[in-house]
Amino acid sequence: MPILEARNVTREYPMKAETVRALAGVSVAIERGEFVAILGTSGSGKSTLLNLFGGLDRPTGGEILFDGESLAPLSSREMSRYRLRRVGMIFQSFNLIPTMTARENVSLALAFAGLSKTERRKRSLELLDRVGLSQRAEHLPSELSGGEQQRVSIARAIANAPQALLADEPTGNLDSNRAAEVIGLLDEMRRRDGKTVVLVTHDQELAQNFATRIIRLKDGKVV
Amino acid sequence: MNFTDIIALAARNLRQAKLRTSLTVIGVVVGVAAIITMVSFGIGLRRNIIGQALGRLDVFTAMTVFGADTNDMLALRGGRTALDDGEEEDAQDGAKPEDPPSTNSSPAPAPAAARPRRVLDDEALAEIAKLDGVSFAAPIVTFPSFVRFNERTRQQWAAGARAGDDPRLRNLLAGRGFSDENADEVVIKEEFLNGYSDEAFRRRRNRRGNSGGPFRQASDKSDEERKRAAEDALGKEITLYSAPVGDASPTSVFGIPLLDFPSNFPGRSDDGANEVRDEVADRSGFDRYVFRIVGVVKSEDGMGLRVYGRSDFYLPLEKAKRLREANVSPMERMGDALAGHSGYWAAELRVLDPSRIKPVTKRVTDLGFRAFSLANQLEEIERIFLIVNSSLALIGGIALLVASFGISNTMIMSIRERTREIGVMKAIGGSDGEIMRIFFVEASLIGLAGGVMGVIGGWGIDRVANTLANRWVLRQAGQAVRHIEFFSIPWYLSGGAILFAMAISLIAAIYPAMRAARVDPIKALRYE
Numbered sequence A: 001m002p003i004l005e006a007r008n009v010t011r012e013y014p015m016k017a018e019t020v021r022a023l024a025g026v027s028v029a030i031e032r033g034e035f036v037a038i039l040g041t042s043g044s045g046k047s048t049l050l051n052l053f054g055g056l057d058r059p060t061g062g063e064i065l066f067d068g069e070s071l072a073p074l075s076s077r078e079m080s081r082y083r084l085r086r087v088g089m090i091f092q093s094f095n096l097i098p099t100m101t102a103r104e105n106v107s108l109a110l111a112f113a114g115l116s117k118t119e120r121r122k123r124s125l126e127l128l129d130r131v132g133l134s135q136r137a138e139h140l141p142s143e144l145s146g147g148e149q150q151r152v153s154i155a156r157a158i159a160n161a162p163q164a165l166l167a168d169e170p171t172g173n174l175d176s177n178r179a180a181e182v183i184g185l186l187d188e189m190r191r192r193d194g195k196t197v198v199l200v201t202h203d204q205e206l207a208q209n210f211a212t213r214i215i216r217l218k219d220g221k222v223v
Numbered sequence B: 001m002n003f004t005d006i007i008a009l010a011a012r013n014l015r016q017a018k019l020r021t022s023l024t025v026i027g028v029v030v031g032v033a034a035i036i037t038m039v040s041f042g043i044g045l046r047r048n049i050i051g052q053a054l055g056r057l058d059v060f061t062a063m064t065v066f067g068a069d070t071n072d073m074l075a076l077r078g079g080r081t082a083l084d085d086g087e088e089e090d091a092q093d094g095a096k097p098e099d100p101p102s103t104n105s106s107p108a109p110a111p112a113a114a115r116p117r118r119v120l121d122d123e124a125l126a127e128i129a130k131l132d133g134v135s136f137a138a139p140i141v142t143f144p145s146f147v148r149f150n151e152r153t154r155q156q157w158a159a160g161a162r163a164g165d166d167p168r169l170r171n172l173l174a175g176r177g178f179s180d181e182n183a184d185e186v187v188i189k190e191e192f193l194n195g196y197s198d199e200a201f202r203r204r205r206n207r208r209g210n211s212g213g214p215f216r217q218a219s220d221k222s223d224e225e226r227k228r229a230a231e232d233a234l235g236k237e238i239t240l241y242s243a244p245v246g247d248a249s250p251t252s253v254f255g256i257p258l259l260d261f262p263s264n265f266p267g268r269s270d271d272g273a274n275e276v277r278d279e280v281a282d283r284s285g286f287d288r289y290v291f292r293i294v295g296v297v298k299s300e301d302g303m304g305l306r307v308y309g310r311s312d313f314y315l316p317l318e319k320a321k322r323l324r325e326a327n328v329s330p331m332e333r334m335g336d337a338l339a340g341h342s343g344y345w346a347a348e349l350r351v352l353d354p355s356r357i358k359p360v361t362k363r364v365t366d367l368g369f370r371a372f373s374l375a376n377q378l379e380e381i382e383r384i385f386l387i388v389n390s391s392l393a394l395i396g397g398i399a400l401l402v403a404s405f406g407i408s409n410t411m412i413m414s415i416r417e418r419t420r421e422i423g424v425m426k427a428i429g430g431s432d433g434e435i436m437r438i439f440f441v442e443a444s445l446i447g448l449a450g451g452v453m454g455v456i457g458g459w460g461i462d463r464v465a466n467t468l469a470n471r472w473v474l475r476q477a478g479q480a481v482r483h484i485e486f487f488s489i490p491w492y493l494s495g496g497a498i499l500f501a502m503a504i505s506l507i508a509a510i511y512p513a514m515r516a517a518r519v520d521p522i523k524a525l526r527y528e
């Protein structure tokens, strides 16, 4: 059974003049342990699809399934639980909270899961150690390089042990060496912990080097 | 996310924008301080006025019963006098003058409600004393007299009191009550001693009055000094000048008619210059009655509720009755004769416990008398204070309402700034409810901080205002008045004001918090 599945998913944005179709009937199934790269031109609907998988958005047609279960009937509160436990999101602009240290950023995700303060401290340090940042735990994001910031956000994404990691152009702000490091880290998570990785990228080479499968989108459709 | 985490997060957010948070908090501080200052003044006023009455141990069990007076009797008789009784039925009514000027000797202002229909005589009093719940009943017997003490003479109201259980003689500073209702004994109030002091006479001569306006106090002396003065007075004698008991009373003394002015009637000329020497008394055919001081009643101090015509000393009841008989004014005597009236003007009552006030009031009224109790009046006064205090709180509340707009504004601004942060929290698993809670807690922290500082600020304003007011009172009263507390901040006021500030803050946060919860994470996180 695929861990993530999109069944004939459409996502439309009704605008004043016309309706924008970001996704026009997408069906994909991603199996457990896969490293899927989603490629496509700008505006082809990659981020839209990833946000649907991530439970940040709901489709206007079709359905999204996680582990064979549809997300459609989930309440807003259940959706937030889904985002907390099932998937980990990684963004191009890192989206760390600038006033919190690396450790506090990771701790925040653990706090939403209800861990106690001492548990949080221990676990967040372990997680930062996993991404090779134990020396930078008390640094603010502004005191970290782009690659380091992205590694903090990976630590945050895996904080509550989700099965799927969803990364939206995580290397867009990084040079090619840092980019390879970050994607290598995701690949390691897949190999060591059996996580499923969905990577949205423009970088053909990276995709070819790491992905087990490449999905191409064009005008909101799989090609 | 548990509650302590939410508080920590909210506190952190507030610290992040110190200036903005402080300005918002100041708005709340002003509102709460306004409430505290206003209401504490209202509560202080209430305490100073009512508290004094409450200070009297028996305020909730004391009653005064009024019988029909001369006017009432003439009115009840349709203007026919007792002397008309023997005449023919067809005697013309209209010939009689209606409503002669009051010759009523009651020193208290006449009660305003339904007039009593029945004369309060010994028989009626016995009936009242037997009512269920009545623990004490004694007639109020007062009469004007000239009293010599400490080599000086003043005109004073004399009053009678029971031997034994009279509640008016209960709060004794020294000595005891009467041994017998015919004894040559007197129980004085503390004021009596003060009234014959050099200082009192000097003040009266200088026409400074004998009071500091509404501000009154028993004494500026210490408790031990008061007790010693009272003990020194025991055994001393006072002399009461009276018309010979049993005789017709004189109409005037040295041309001063024996009218029934209250002893502290404003502008009354009872200065020390009116001294009457014994030889004169002897020559004028007056009797001198000597009473030995056996007890001194402690006086109450405070502000307001000064009862006019209070007596400063008590004689045994039977003695007082006979002396009064001899010393009432001819007008009064004439009135009594015309009205066929031979009762007391009022009686002092005590009930067993406060719950009896209402039923006894009803029974006494049904019997045809008028009952007055401070307890009933207090209810009325309390209601007025409730209205006054609510209005004061409302004015302070408006200031807090204005502050609430500041809170809303601050929160909305902070949500604008933190949209991305809110988006992040949602993306990593924060629920709408948790986001909302963070903002509600932020608002209540603003309310709490503003509330606590507002209480402290209000207290500070009270202290300053109280000092200034006491200085002013001191100047107005022109005498040593004990420090008066004009303000009162009970715990429920400070607690209530803080809770109110928090509640207002929460209300102010409803809209911003909902906005925060509705932030669309995709929009908030879109690459900038």
Ligand SMILES: Nc1ncnc2c1ncn2[C@@H]1O[C@H](COP(=O)(O)OP(=O)(O)OP(=O)(O)O)[C@@H](O)[C@H]1O
Pocket (backbone or CB within 6 Å): A013, A020, A021, A022, A040, A041, A042, A043, A044, A045, A046, A047, A048, A049
């Ligand atoms: N909120 C929105 N309202 C209207 N149109 C939208 C909205 N979000 C996305 N779109 C449109 O949907 C289409 C797909 O957008 P999406 O962000 O998924 O593209 P993408 O493949 O991620 O592009 P890029 O590579 O530039 O990130 C675009 O044409 C975009 O203009």
Ligand SMILES: [Mg+2]
Pocket (backbone or CB within 6 Å): A046, A047, A048, A168
């Ligand atoms: Mg995109």
